[in-house]
Amino acid sequence: MxxxxxxxxxxxxxxxxxxxxxxxxxxxxxxxxxxxxxxxxxxxxxxxxxxxxxxxxxxxxxxxxxxxxxxxxxGDETTEQRRQIILEHKLKVEQKIEKMKQSLVKINKKLKCYNNLTIKEETDVCNPNYKIND
Amino acid sequence: MxxxxxxxxxxxxxxxxxxxxxxxxxxxxxxxxxxxxxxxxxxxxxxxxxxxxxxxxxxxxxxxxxxxxxxxxxGDETTEQRRQIILEHKLKVEQKIEKMKQSLVKINKKLKCYNNLTIKEETDVCNPNYKIND
DNA sequence: ATACACATTAGAGTTCACTCTAAGTCAATA
DNA sequence: TATTGACTTAGAGTGAACTCTAATGTGTAT
Missing domain, CATH: 1.10.1660.10 (Multidrug-efflux Transporter Regulator; Chain: A; Domain 2)
Known part of the structure; x- marks a missing residue:
């Protein structure tokens, strides 16, 4: 096609x-x-x-x-170099995913904080400005 | 401090x-x-x-x-908007991680291809240029 | 025939997130 | 006292990755 x-x-x-x-x-x-x-x-x-x-x-x-x-x-004589490039990139991507997951944990904590706030209708303990919390 | x-x-x-x-x-x-x-x-x-x-x-x-x-x-009257921002961002991050994982699968396939090549010392069936494979 | 829709190019412009420079202030040290 | 070094500012510069413009060409439809 x-x-x-x-x-x-x-x-x-x-x-x-x-x-x-x-x-x-x-x-x-x-x-x-x-x-x-x-x-x-x-x-x-x-x-x-x-x-x-x-x-x-x-x-x-x-x-x-x-x-x-x-x-x-x-051509063929560069396969090892190419393998190396892809291998190193793979490792970087894995690190990137790991870092993203870590960040996601932090974001989820933040979100949970807001969810508690919304549900319980309590005083804003969750960062109306960050001086108070987080 | x-x-x-x-x-x-x-x-x-x-x-x-x-x-x-x-x-x-x-x-x-x-x-x-x-x-x-x-x-x-x-x-x-x-x-x-x-x-x-x-x-x-x-x-x-x-x-x-x-x-x-x-x-x-x-202040307090914006917690719902803020919750919304964080929630939407969380979803985007999850999607991003998912996409990264998909890409990683593709990268790993590519790498495996090179690894086979290197180990088996076969003819280059793995993309000396992409006309031949992938 | 003429307009429309798609393609081409070189090269200029845009956006984002920094990154740096120049000129200056201030406090401590040789 | 003079230099060093850390800080300040406004604003200019950078690099990456697009994104677009202008001028032009080609094929199809009315």
Whole structure:
């Protein structure tokens, strides 16, 4: 199957601007063109875009994704370097999730505080301003 | 206990620039000053800064934290609005964690692919460039 | 034929969250 | 007394990641 940039944008929930920007930055070096110079996305390309999105969504900077893509283009002799990049990113993502979970605990405590307040109609012991509590 | 901006920066792992910026943006409206106009952070302030960091780290924009802080300053009649803000943020954070976990699954698949490659010394079936696989 | 809808490019502009600079004040120390 | 070092401010600068504009081209519908 082949898709226009607009269709792909819709599919992966990016704008056409962003897709062009990603190509310009070297994140999508394989996209073909038709006879008018318009981009043609194949199914493989969609999957690639999705991988790029996955890395971006988990906090990998554009420049680092570019490095990874460049290694991909070199060929077999770079698999170990690529493995290393993905491994390190995996660890960062795991840490990020752990930190988010910790933060969520704090947020839930805060929320519980407000819930108690609302339910019990008590005096505001839960931070009308933070001088009083938390 | 009282602390200088430098000490607080160290404690919460922000720069002094960032702390001043947060105050300028209205995120820390209660910080007192000494006779020379220097900021004095109390223990309460540290906790407040940590809450701000918690919200920031989980993706709440500065402007939204500001709105929340402003509501705190108004007083008791805004607890329901504040509860709502925290509740909605909690849900967003949960979604964010869920999305991160999904992404991690994808990243792990990729990594496994490279690991197999490295261990088995097979032909590169795992994306020397993405035309071949994934 | 002409308008509409979609595509293209280079490059400018925007937003966010800092990050830093310059110029100044103040207190303690050599 | 002079320097050092920590603080202050307003406001300029930075970097990342988009986001958009303007000019242009192409194919289809009325």
């Amino acid at each position: 082949e898709y226009t940039i607009r269709q792909v944008a819709e599919m992966v929930d990016l704008t056409t601007y962003t897709l062009r920007y990603y190509e310009k930055e070297g994140l999508l070096p394989f996209i073909e063109r038709n006879e008018h110079g318009n981009r043609i996305f194949k199914d493989n390309d969609i999957e690639w875009v999705q991988l790029v999105c996955c890395l971006r969504d988990t906090g990998m900077p554009i420049a680092e994704i570019k490095d990874y893509v460049d290694l991909c283009r070199v | 009282e602390y200088t901006i430098r000490q607080v920066a160290e404690m919460v792992d922000l720069t002094t620039y960032t702390l001043r910026y947060y105050e300028k943006e209205g995120l820390l409206p209660f910080i007192e000053r000494n006779e020379h106009g220097n900021r004095i952070f109390k223990d309460n302030d540290i906790e407040w800064v940590q809450l701000v960091c918690c919200l920031r780290d989980t993706g709440m924009p500065i402007a939204e934290i500001k709105d929340y802080v402003d509501l705190c300053r108004v």
